[in-house]
Amino acid sequence: MATDDQSLATLVENWIVATLVAIADPDLTSRQVEVFQGTVNPVGQLAAKELAAHSSPRIVVLFEADRYVPLAEGQARYEGVYGLYIVVRSERPDAAARRGDGTMIGTNKLRDVIRAALHDQSPDKGGGGYHTELSEWRGVRTVFQRKDMFILRAELVVAESPTAA
Secondary structure, eight states: OOOOOOOHHHHHHHHHHHHHHTOOOGGGTTOEEEEOOOOSOOSHHHHHHHHTTSOSSEEEEEEEEEEEEEOGGGOEEEEEEEEEEEEEEOSSSSSHHHHOOSSSOOHHHHHHHHHHHHTTOOOOOEETTEEEEEEEEEEEEEEEEETTEEEEEEEEEEEEEEOOO
16 A cells, blocks of 8 residues: 555555455456546546546545534544445447456446445544444445446445544
8 A cells, every 4th residue: 555644534445445455256356446546537428438447347445425423422423435436348249347248247246246345344443533343335326337338336334433532
């Protein structure tokens, strides 16, 4: 991992990437998993083209938001929301990017593999007065689709609770 700010969000992004890189799944041997570095095309077809301009399959991870959850006695817990963008390209004219074709993995199978690796796990990270608890897979949705390219956005929520004083 590159040098970073050691914030809790950064530590969790790094944990997600490391967890996915460590998957011993034969369909993922040529994958590229990385933290999102930004884009010059934030929306639409140009953004999809930029996401797909790398190896396929590709999984891009980024912290997107957090949600405030009040606790007793004025304390708060946060739910860190992490987006995982799953990108698969296929040169075949059928729906191989989504369903795979026996020679390459599709987004449907990647969804299953990633969910199994990340749901109900403990990143065991701490920073900024908070520590992580369990991760929770909150679903996936299609954000871009063509026969030759499919992009899914998966949402992973990681509970962050105050560190005991």
